[in-house]
């Protein structure tokens with residue numbers, strides 16, 4: 001009955017719809033418990049009013065009056081948290097092995113479509129904001145624009161465009177010449193920014209996925225790093241540095257790099273330096289830990305890659321434990337698709353669980369995927385917590401994740417910007 005009324009209504013409205021935007025009623029989410037990611041008391045039996053993309057009122061049922069024509073979503077028994085944020089995602093990433101063979105000749109349109117499909121899946125995993133620290137052929141920037149226009153479904157995207165690779169460095173192909181020296185790197189950074197990148201990604205040490213340079217080596221010179229950071233900051237862009245190395249990270253922190261990615265072998269001294277400088281660490285711990293082994297088997301990773309991953313796993317874990325102990329700013333990132341199946345949940349949730357195993361409280365881990373992350377992006381005015389004026393990026397779970405982070409395994413409802421993308425229990429109908 002309700003559905004047929006809706007269809008009838010839509011038919012009557014159709015001619016005017018072409019010329020005027022549909023006047024949507026306010027949505028009222030009622031009965032849930034809103035988790036306070038700032039650590040205060042949770043808000044029980046809450047009412048959240050959503051008009052368009054944003055939260056317009058929030059409080060207890062006694063304090064917020066629900067408009068008569070509001071569309072009700074009954075979330076009684078659910079815990080509500082801000083949309084999760086994953087700060088290290090490459091939607092177009094191709095890993096060595098079977099995947100690389102299958103996608104060796106992927107065309108630009110095929111890449112864009114593969115990335116768009118990945119972006120849709122992120123929403124269903126409860127991830128409403130991602131940062132892309134480098135991807136291929138600027139399909140990431142096209143995807144960002146398409147999502148902003150409402151043509152494609154996907155998370156909010158903060159992207160670095162193409163990573164700045166140095167000749168012979170991580171991510172390079174043998175014999176190919178890339179940007180080298182401060183001048184060329186400045187030009188490359190400005191090129192990404194001119195195309196719409198809000199971050200610049202530099203690769204200052206070796207990595208797991210290519211054999212360009214040892215993980216612990218500092219490949220990019222201090223002059224090169226300084227030049228990129230100066231250029232990016234002048235345009236209001238931030239800089240993310242792929243670094244496994246303490247030496248390279250020391251230089252990066254001095255240069256004012258905003259975030260260190262992975263940090264595979266960081267020692268206590270450099271982590272304390274990061275803490276003092278307020279530099280962010282995006283651990284991507286899930287990639288080097290045992291829970292992710294089945295993933296690498298599934299994608300047919302070659303033995304050299306598996307060996308390299310194993311060798312770095314223990315050091316990476318120690319670096320994370322020390323970072324948590326020292327109190328470094330940590331923003332959650334996975335270096336896998338946020339929705340990638342992992343240990344019975346997703347890579348994003350498993351990453352957060354690892355943070356708790358490494359010493360964080362559940363609330364700290366939740367903050368690393370919400371309000372802290374928003375701060376790293378400089379977007380805390382619009383995302384990262386559930387407050388009036390912010391985007392209605394809302395996830396419902398079956399228990400309190402600030403008491404037990406594994407409650408994130410029970411995501412059943414996902415809203416981004418007031419629009420519902422996942423609703424397992426039909427709460428919005």
Ligand SMILES: [Zn+2]
Nearest residue numbers: 088090133335
């Ligand atoms: Zn990465």
